Amino acid sequence: xxxxxxxxxxxxxxxxxxxxxxxxxxxxxxxxxxxxxxxxxxxxxxxxxxxxxxxxxxxxxxxxxxxxxxxxxxxxxxxxxxxxxxxxxxxxxxxxxxxxxxxxxxxxxxxxxxxxxxxxxxxxxxxxxxxxxxxxxxxxxxxxxxxxxxxxxxxxxxxxxxxxxxxxxxxxxxxxxxxxxxxxxxxxxxxxxxxxxxxxxxxxxxxxxxxxxxxxxxxxxxxxxxxxxxxxxxxxxxxxxxxxxxxxxxxxxxxxxxxxxxxxxxxxxxxxxxxxxxxxxxxxxxxxxxxxxxxxxxxxxxxxxxxxxxxxxxxxxxxxxxxxxxxxxxxxxxxxxxxxxxxxxxxxxxxxxxxxxxx
Amino acid sequence: xxxxxxxxxxxxxxxxxxxxxxxxxxxxxxxxxxxxxxxxxxxxxxxxxxxxxxxxxxxxxxxxxxxxxxxxxxxxxxxxxxxxxxxxxxxxxxxxxxxxxxxxxxxxxxxxxxxxxxxxxxxxxxxxxxxxxxxxxxxxxxxxxxxxxxxxxxxxxxxxxxxxxxxxxxxxxxxxxxxxxx
Numbered sequence: 001x002x003x004x005x006x007x008x009x010x011x012x013x014x015x016x017x018x019x020x021x022x023x024x025x026x027x028x029x030x031x032x033x034x035x036x037x038x039x040x041x042x043x044x045x046x047x048x049x050x051x052x053x054x055x056x057x058x059x060x061x062x063x064x065x066x067x068x069x070x071x072x073x074x075x076x077x078x079x080x081x082x083x084x085x086x087x088x089x090x091x092x093x094x095x096x097x098x099x100x101x102x103x104x105x106x107x108x109x110x111x112x113x114x115x116x117x118x119x120x121x122x123x124x125x126x127x128x129x130x131x132x133x134x135x136x137x138x139x140x141x142x143x144x145x146x147x148x149x150x151x152x153x154x155x156x157x158x159x160x161x162x163x164x165x166x167x168x169x170x171x172x173x174x175x176x177x178x179x180x181x182x183x184x185x186x187x188x189x190x191x192x193x194x195x196x197x198x199x200x201x202x203x204x205x206x207x208x209x210x211x212x213x214x215x216x217x218x219x220x221x222x223x224x225x226x227x228x229x230x231x232x233x234x235x236x237x238x239x240x241x242x243x244x245x246x247x248x249x250x251x252x253x254x255x256x257x258x259x260x261x262x263x264x265x266x267x268x269x270x271x272x273x274x275x276x277x278x279x280x281x282x283x284x285x286x287x288x289x290x291x292x293x294x295x296x297x298x299x300x301x302x303x304x305x306x307x308x309x310x311x312x313x314x315x316x317x318x319x320x321x322x323x324x325x326x327x328x329x330x331x332x333x334x335x336x337x338x339x340x341x342x343x344x345x346x347x348x349x350x351x352x353x354x355x356x357x358x359x
Numbered sequence: 360x361x362x363x364x365x366x367x368x369x370x371x372x373x374x375x376x377x378x379x380x381x382x383x384x385x386x387x388x389x390x391x392x393x394x395x396x397x398x399x400x401x402x403x404x405x406x407x408x409x410x411x412x413x414x415x416x417x418x419x420x421x422x423x424x425x426x427x428x429x430x431x432x433x434x435x436x437x438x439x440x441x442x443x444x445x446x447x448x449x450x451x452x453x454x455x456x457x458x459x460x461x462x463x464x465x466x467x468x469x470x471x472x473x474x475x476x477x478x479x480x481x482x483x484x485x486x487x488x489x490x491x492x493x494x495x496x497x498x499x500x501x502x503x504x505x506x507x508x509x510x511x512x513x514x515x516x517x518x519x520x521x522x523x524x525x526x527x528x529x530x531x532x533x534x535x536x537x538x539x540x541x
Binding site for chain 1: 441455457462471478486487490494
């Protein structure tokens with residue numbers, strides 16, 4: 001398969017689109033957790049109940065489609081190869097828990113992969129909307145519409161006092177998790193992140209690495225999300241997160257300005273060295289690749305590099321994950337082989353940029 | 360201070376355990392603490408996740424209540440009728456079994472929710488349109504009743520009369536809805 005064709009299949013349309021503030025905010029995500037009242041939660045439900053949940057959603061889709069989602073596709077986890085699940089996970093469309101530990105887990109995907117509804121994960125239903133750039137409110141109103149559409153046909157577990165009932169008490173109330181993926185190399189280079197993270201935590205928000213809980217902040221990419229789901233309205237939760245993200249954006253911008261003023265040539269050197277590594281290396285580990293990609297993306301944003309498209313970071317961060325590399329190779333790869341594959345995929349991708357400019 | 364277990368290394372971890380109102384203090388070095396298995400709350404290895412933290416958080420709960428409550432009450436195992444999850448099981452996994460668990464463990468749950476959601480224990484967000492129908496009406500009515508009180512206090516009787524009519528209308532609607540639901 002040619003890289004171009006593979007990429008077209010691999011990259012969700014939202015990934016290549018540009019959103020507001022997309023020089024710093026890569027994507028915005030809203031997740032709503034819902035359960036159907038008459039069935040036990042996934043930790044204890046029987047296989048029959050699990051199947052009934054899937055049937056219920058299936059019936060909903062068949063009877064009245066939700067026009068904004070376009071053509072929807074239902075993927076049953078049991079029917080997928082481990083590698084296919086891994087690829088969906090690396091695209092953030094399903095969670096590791098759904099891929100590995102769910103019984104009768106499934107996922108309902110919208111055509112452009114902006115919406116993915118996980119079924120029988122920790123809760124019966126998890127509506128997830130993923131938008132490019134800084135678009136939390138837009139993602140929330142989409143998620144709300146899907147929630148209303150599903151509710152027309154299902155009795156959700158809801159309590160007047162404590163709101164939507166979820167399997168884990170950390171999600172009860174709104175069942176809402178709002179998060180943004182941010183690229184913050186300026187704050188890392190100026191060593192401000194260690195000071196900022198505790199301050200954000202105090203506001204009831206959490207900062208994590210790119211693949212969620214317990215993952216490392218590869219390539220200076222951080223995920224900021226709300227912790228509290230009870231006692232505040234959905235709009236307030238999103239507004240609070242938005243105001244913190246806006247502050248982070250302006251801090252990151254001023255850090256970049258300061259860097260340009262105080263260490264312009266050092267920064268330019270760093271950017272082009274990383275570009276050199278990416279376009280020439282024959283073996284590259286994921287950590288090094290992520291760091292170099294972050295440098296190059298910073299170089300593009302700060303206009304040291306002018307002839308490469310901006311979404312190269314978002315794209316290659318995902319394409320160089322182990323699952324994608326193996327899918328591209330057409331079979332399983334050992335870690336060492338992956339590093340070789342990764343290097344060649346990145347070289348090829350950068351060459352495509354040159355051709356586009358030439359042609 | 361020197362570790363009370365090995366009497367060699369300096370004690371870096373200081374625990375205070377309260378069991379049935381009895382306080383026991385221990386001062387250990389990291390190595391001995393790990394061996395004694397008291398590190399689980401502090402370990403930051405790959406297995407450490409929010410679940411461990413949550414389970415730890417919930418575990419503190421019974422200690423508080425045991426000392427305050429009648430010792431005979433402990434014998435009764437709290438169990439959800441719907442899915443037969445016990446409170447002990449819930450503490451272990453940090454997950455509920457079904458929607459009724461929230462009702463069954465209501466008393467134990469409130470302080471936990473407050474701790475998890477920085478002091479909040481009641482929902483003020485979205486109400487589902489269909490099943491939440493009467494909740495919407497009731498919330499509206501509570502608001503109107505409050506307004507009515509305000510208006511009477513301010514002696515704005517004209518506005519108060521309007522509000523009274525609105526409340527009557529809502530009451531009728533509520534009654535009709537409830538009959539329709541039965």
